[in-house]
Amino acid sequence: MxxxxxxxxxxxxxxxxxxxxxxxxxxxxxxxxxxxxxxxxxxxxxxxxxxxxxxxxxxxxxxxxxxxxxxxxxxxxxxxxxxxxNQFQDNELALANQTDALNKRLGELKELFGVLQQVAGDTKSKFQNSVISSQISGRDVFLDEFAQSMGSTSKLASIEEIERLWFELQREMTQSGKIATFDREIVLADGTKTTTAVKRVGSFNLVANGKYLEYINETDSVAELMRQPVNRYLDTASTLSDASNGQVAFALDPTGGSILSLLIQAPSDRERVDQGGPVGYVILAIGLVGLLIAIERFISLFLIGAKVNRQLKAPAASDDNPLGRVLMVKEQYPNADTETLELKLSESILREVPKLQSRLTIIKIISVVAPLIGLLGTVTGMINTFQAITLFGTGDPKLMAGGISQALVTTVLGLVVAIPMVFISTLLNTRSKGIINILQQQSAGIIANRSEKGA
CATH class of the missing domain: 1.20.5 (Single alpha-helices involved in coiled-coils or other helix-helix interfaces)
Structure with a gap:
């Protein structure tokens, strides 16, 4: 260069x-x-x-x-x-010697401090998920500093820190057996914030205004559950919110919210029906039509049966009921022979039968078609399930849950519609045949009387 x-x-x-x-x-x-x-x-x-x-x-x-x-x-x-x-090596040797000497001098105290560190870490995790922290905040800060100081710098715990740890454990145990009321800002389900009276049931649940709340440790906030459990649980929450003393019934979650979170994830009846998709809606529509027809037939046959029973007791025939119209045939043909009268009565009964059995066939058809439509929904749901398996594999069960839900829900809906329709169809058919049997009995009696007179 x-x-x-x-x-x-x-x-x-x-x-x-x-x-x-x-x-x-x-x-x-x-x-x-x-x-x-x-x-x-x-x-x-x-x-x-x-x-x-x-x-x-x-x-x-x-x-x-x-x-x-x-x-x-x-x-x-x-x-x-x-x-x-050379100085670094000498310092390492000196530090190792000092550490050995410290460990020998500590003896059983070292195990004690290790247990203290473990208890502090476990207690911190428990306090983070405890609803008591919504009323008494800042407890996990001391435990976090205590555990980190003992773990990272091998610092020996002081008497004050040990007493503070014991105090926090004792306070948690004491508060878990109390029902406390305190004012706290909560986040409602629509996102707005408001300050209201919150009732804490031990270390299990938080309720306010008749609704269940949850404590979010990450933001140190209390929020209303987006979905609430069914009414029978909400009623107990309302009772507890309104009560000032005495004993009240309350739906308690002993796991501190785990069971409640699973309970509110369960789909409602409306959501279960929605899982059936279009096939489920068709089944429900057919079931509703069958129910309306069944109600109309029950009322109609009940009224007709009442009129027929009155006609049995009445001396004169009336044309407002099937039996009266059949009896009037005898009066219309007083001089007819037995065979002719029998034919005329049979004709009159045949005219009454369609009115008595009207739309009963539709109910019977619905009882047969509903499970078949449910089977169609089952097949459709399984097809969707296998398509999801083909595209995404079987690693995530949630991808297959939609198709399986549709398959099961449509089957259930089909059976729910079909089973009552079978009973209803049987009852209506029995009722109509009972009235027809009365008509036939009275017709046979009329023919027998005419035959006796002719003889």
């Missing part, structure tokens, strides 16, 4: 001299002047070169001095590094 720089400098000097000589040559008028100019230029160039050489020599000496200084500093740093390494 040094040689390259000096060579460049020398070439630059030679080039500058050459340009200078050429400039002087251009100013010369004859050969003698040119020769003199060349001689003078050579002399000037020699002196300039000597000055440059002297400057170069001086710089070389300066660079040698800087190099020696750098080598000296390097050797000094190497020596210092060796000294520090």
């Amino acid at each position: 040094k040689f390259s720089i000096n060579t460049k400098t020398l070439l630059a000097s030679v080039a500058a001299a050459a340009f200078s000589l050429l400039a002087q040559a251009n100013d010369a008028k004859n050969l003698d002047e040119l020769l003199n100019q060349l001689a003078q230029g050579q002399i000037a160039q020699t002196e300039e070169n000597k000055a440059r050489e002297a400057q170069f020599t001086a710089r070389k000496s300066e660079q040698d001095a800087m190099l020696k200084q750098a080598i000296g500093e390097r050797d000094g740093q190497i020596q210092l590094s060796a000294q520090l390494e």
Whole structure:
């Protein structure tokens, strides 16, 4: 590198001299002047070169001095590094000896402090999930600092810290057996915040305004559950919120919210129906139609049966009931022979049968079709399940839950509609046949009377 720089400098000097000589040559008028100019230029160039050489020599000496200084500093740093390494090793040995001596002196106290650290960590986790922290905040800060100080720096616990740990454990145990009321800002289900009276049932549940609450440790906030349990549990929460003393029935979650969170995740009846999809809605629509027809038939047959019973007790025939219209046939044909009268009565009964059995076939068809539609929904749901397995595999069961839910819910809905329809169809059919049987009995009696008179 040094040689390259000096060579460049020398070439630059030679080039500058050459340009200078050429400039002087251009100013010369004859050969003698040119020769003199060349001689003078050579002399000037020699002196300039000597000055440059002297400057170069001086710089070389300066660079040698800087190099020696750098080598000296390097050797000094190497020596210092060796000294520090030796000192570090000595410190490690001394620290190990001091640690061994400390462990020997601690003896059983070391196990005690280890247990204290473990208890502090476990208690901190418990306090973070405890609803008591919604009323008494900041307890986990001390436990966190206590556990970290003992674990990271091997600091020995003081009497005050041990007593503080015992106090927090005792307070948690004491508060878990009390029902406390305190004012606290809560987050409602719609996202708004309000300050209200909150009742804490031990370390189990929080309620306010007849609804269950949850404590969120990450934000140190109390929020209303987005979904509340069914009404029979909410009624106990309302009773507890309104009560000031005495004993009240309350739906308690002994797990501190785990069972409640699972309970509110269970789908409601409306959500179960929605899981059936379009097939489920079709089944319910058919069931509703069948129920309306069944109600109409029950009322109609009940009224007809009442009129027929009255007609049985009445001396004169009336045309407002099937039996009365059948009995009027005898009056319309007083002189007809037995065979003719029998045919006329049979014709009258046949006219009444369609009215008595009207729309009963539809109910019977619904009782048969409903489970078939449920089976259709089952097949559709299983197809969706296998499509999800094909696309995403079986790693996540939630991807298959939709199809399985549809398959099961439609089957249930089909059976729920079909089973009552079977009973209803049987009852209505029995009722209508009972009325028809009365008509046939009375018709047979009329024919028997006519035969006796004719004989």
